[in-house]
Amino acid sequence: MDQETFPEELADALVGVQRLIRRRVRAEMPLPPLRGAEVELLGLVAARPGIGISDAARELYLASNSVSTLVNQLVRQGYLVRETDPADRRAARLLPTPAAEARLGAWRRRRADLVRRQLAxxxxxxxxxxxxxxxxxxxxxxxxxxxxxxx
The missing domain is CATH 1.20.5 (Single alpha-helices involved in coiled-coils or other helix-helix interfaces)
Structure with missing residues (x-):
């Protein structure tokens, strides 16, 4: 590796590690799999309960309609609650359900265990x-x- 190829090789390595971690953890999860974007949205909502769809879209660098679709799917699966924002009745606030928090906790534990084993x-x-x-x-x-x- 040299200075010229380093940026591309670093980017490839990071993407490869992330993809493999996500696939391995997803395979270990007992519930139906969630897509990467769904996990990212759940993590964001758990970290910032009450976040709106447009703020979540900005934070995740996704289109608002894409986040809205993800929200609808996660509400149907019982992982998110959508409330009307009292400050703006046209806007929604997103909250994680206990099921989402349990799933995220299990995901994080399995991810940490996998990386710990591989580091060893x-x-x-x-x-x-x-x-x-x-x-x-x-x-x-x-x-x-x-x-x-x-x-």
Missing amino acids: LLDEADRAALYAAVPALRKLAATLREEADQS
Whole structure:
């Protein structure tokens, strides 16, 4: 790997790790699978109960109608509650159900267990390199978010 190919190789590695983690955890979940966008929306609503559809769409970088479709599916599955916003009767506020919180908790535990098991298979130098990379990856995510917010 050289400086010229590093950005592409890093992006490929991150996408590959995320995809494999999502697939492995999804396969271990006993309930019908949720798509990645559904899990992301549930996580956002759990972190910010009462968020509106347009704010969720902005946060997830999705079209409002796409988020509205996801919300409808998750309401039908019993994972979200849609309430009328008392400040604006035309807007909806989203709240997670206990089933959503339980599912997200199970997802996070299984994801952490999977990564923990896989890290244990690496040598100490590789584990140390990954540990040291986490702050830089968080900064990279923040700069990507800032740039997206400015566009």
